[in-house]
Amino acid sequence: xxxTSSHHPHAPGQQHGAALHAGHGxxxxxHGDHHDHGxxxxxxxxxxxxxxxxxxxxxxxxxxxxxxTARVADAAGPGAAHVVDLGAGTGTGTFALLERFPGARVTxxxxxxxxxxxxxxxxxxxxxxxxxxxxxxxAGAGLGGIEDADLVWASASLHHVDDPAxxxxxxxxxxxxxxxxxxxxxxxxxxxxxxxxxxxRPGLEARCREAxxxxxARQVPHLGADWGALLAAAGLTVEQEHVEALEVRxxxxxxxxxxxxxxxxxxxxxxxGVAEPADLAALGALLDGGxxxxxxxxxxxxxxxxxxxxxxxxxxxx
Numbered sequence: 014x015x016x017t018s019s020h021h022p023h024a025p026g027q028q029h030g031a032a033l034h035a036g037h038g039x040x041x042x043x044h045g046d047h048h049d050h051g052x053x054x055x056x057x058x059x060x061x062x063x064x065x066x067x068x069x070x071x072x073x074x075x076x077x078x079x080x081x082t083a084r085v086a087d088a089a090g091p092g093a094a095h096v097v098d099l100g101a102g103t104g105t106g107t108f109a110l111l112e113r114f115p116g117a118r119v120t121x122x123x124x125x126x127x128x129x130x131x132x133x134x135x136x137x138x139x140x141x142x143x144x145x146x147x148x149x150x151x152a153g154a155g156l157g158g159i160e161d162a163d164l165v166w167a168s169a170s171l172h173h174v175d176d177p178a179x180x181x182x183x184x185x186x187x188x189x190x191x192x193x194x195x196x197x198x199x200x201x202x203x204x205x206x207x208x209x210x211x212x213x214r215p216g217l218e219a220r221c222r223e224a225x226x227x228x229x230a231r232q233v234p235h236l237g238a239d240w241g242a243l244l245a246a247a248g249l250t251v252e253q254e255h256v257e258a259l260e261v262r263x264x265x266x267x268x269x270x271x272x273x274x275x276x277x278x279x280x281x282x283x284x285x286g287v288a289e290p291a292d293l294a295a296l297g298a299l300l301d302g303g304x305x306x307x308x309x310x311x312x313x314x315x316x317x318x319x320x321x322x323x324x325x326x327x328x329x330x331x
Contacts, residue, residue, distance in 0.1 A: 062275060062278075062279065063102075064102075064103045064128070064131070065271075065275050066272070066275050066276060066279070067102045067103045067105060068103055068105070069268050069271055069272040069275060070272065071103075071105040072266075072268045073261060073266065073268050073269060073272055073315060074259055074261075074317070074319075077257065077259055077319060078105065078106075078109050079109075080257075081197065081255075081257075081319070081321055082109050082110065082113045083113070084253075084255065084321065084323075085113075085164065085166065085193070085195045085321075085323065086113045086114065088193055088195075088252065088253065088323050089114075089163060089164045089193045090163075092163070093114050093116075093117050093163035093164050094116065094117050094118070094163055095117060095118055095120070095159075095161050095162050095163050095164075096110050096114055096117045096118070096119045096120070096162065096163065096164045096165075096166065097119070097120045097122060097156065097159060097162045097164070097165045097166065097187060098110060098119055098120070098121045098122065098166050098168075099122045099152055099156075099165055099166065099167040099170055099171075099184070100122065100123060100152055100167060100168065100169065100170025100171075100173070101121035101122060101123045101128065101129070101132060101147075102123065102128055103128060103131055103132070104121060104128075104131065104132035104135055104136075106166055106168050107119050107121045107132055107136075107145065108135070108136075108139070108141075110164075110166060111141055111144055111145070114164075117144070117163070118144045118145070118146065119144060119145055119146070120145075120146045120147070120148055120159060120162075121145060121146070121147045121148070122147075122148045122149075122150060122152070122156065123147075123149065124149055124150055124151050124152075125149075126149055129147040129149055132145065132147060133145065133147055151174075152167070152170050152171060152173065152174050152180055153174035153175055153176055153179060153180040153183070154183070155183040155186070155187075156183055156184065156186070156187040159187040160186065160187060160189070161189050162187045162188050162189060162192055163188075163189060163192050163193070164192065164193045164194075164195065165184050165187060165188060165192070165193070165194045165195070166195050166197070167184070167194065167195065167196050167197065168197040168198075169197065169198060169199060171196055171198075171240070172198060177243050178243070178246065178247060181243060181244065181246075181247035181249070182247060184247075185247055185248055185249060185326055188326040189326070190326055190327065190328045190329065191325065191326065191327075191328040192325065192326050193323060193324070193325050193326075194244070194249060194322075194323070194324045194325070194326070195321060195322070195323055196240050196244070196321070196322040196324070197319065197320070197321050198240070198319070198320050198321075199317055199318065199319050199320075200317070200318035200319075200320070201222060201225075201226075202221075202222060202225060202276065202280060203272075203276065203315055203316060203317040204218060204222075204314070204315070204316040204317070205218065205273040205276070205277065205307065205313050205314070205315055205316075206218040206273075206299075206307075206313065207312050207313075207314070210299065210305075210310075210312075211295035211296070211298065211299065211305070212305075213295070214291060214292060214295040217292055217295050217296065220288070220289075220292055221280055221284060221288060221292065221296065224284050224287055224288045225280065225283065225284070227287075228283065228284075228287065240322050241254060241322060244322060244324040245324075248326070248327070249324035249325060249326055249327075250324060250325045250326075250327055251322060251323070251324045252323045252324060252325055253321070253322070253323040254320070254321070254322050254323075255320070255321040255323075256318065256319075256320050256321075257318070257319050257320075257321075258316070258317075258318050259315075259316065259317045259318070259319060260314065260315065260316045261314070261315040261316075262314050263311050263312070263313075263314075264311075265311065265313060265315075269313055269315055270307055270308035270309070270310065270313065271308060272315065273307040273308075273313055273315070274300060274306070274307050274308050277296060277299060277300060277307060278300050280296070281293060281296045281297060281300065284296075
């Protein structure tokens with residue numbers, strides 16, 4: 014992985030393009046996360062596919078999660094005792110935070126009972142059951158009476174909420190004075206394909222991304238929001254903005270092809286009836302197990318941009 018990064022204290026920051034609703038999210042609002050993009054989180058198959066995406070992303074970009082949680086831990090300080098993982102999904106963040114803050118307990122928040130049950134099961138298997146609590150609620154509906162959090166970690170979750178101001182007010186209330194909020198987002202669907210990946214359909218991935226952008230502009234209006242400004246408007250002090258461009262090239266781990274297959278499959282479902290039929294057919298040929306299938310290719314390059322905002326509830330806040 015070859016990361017590049019820039020650090021902009023108090024910078025507003027913009028995201029361009031659509032976050033990967035068709036393949037990435039951490040369960041902030043499962044009743045409407047993906048706004049009928051061709052995947053129903055309420056079915057077991059959809060839950061399994063989402064879990065696969067989250068786990069493959071975590072595996073492929075594990076060094077980034079290590080570095081970003083180290084940055085968050087430096088800002089939060091060594092005394093953090095209560096950490097909240099907002100939109101916890103399969104628990105990648107939950108368990109990374111438990112490792113990063115060995116003296117802390119973590120409350121995993123999601124509104125998918127299946128995801129929370131998975132976290133509880135994993136915590137027990139790891140001998141961490143006494144350090145993990147789960148809370149089933151929407152990110153935009155407050156945090157169930159939590160008032161003492163030293164850190165709230167929100168990874169790919171806050172852009173799903175209907176009312177960012179209300180959601181951030183709930184997060185602020187959950188933080189103790191002086192507590193820290195870490196908002197982590199991605200710039201859109203990861204890029205995988207070379208320009209000529211689909212014979213006769215050059216630029217296939219770029220057109221798919223443009224079609225997703227059009228869907229998300231209507232259905233997920235807070236995607237790519239200026240979170241720096243929203244955090245400040247919520248009475249939080251923005252201390253850092255960090256941008257990192259991630260890239261994984263050949264020789265690729267086996268997880269790269271599987272990740273591309275699951276993500277592009279979910280994108281194809283989201284674009285059914287939206288994208289040109291020839292593009293849908295070309296995308297299908299990259300997923301059908303044949304010679305063009307992304308799981309068999311060595312010319313994939315996985316590229317994704319991640320952005321982190323760190324904001325603090327003022328210590329003298331009421």
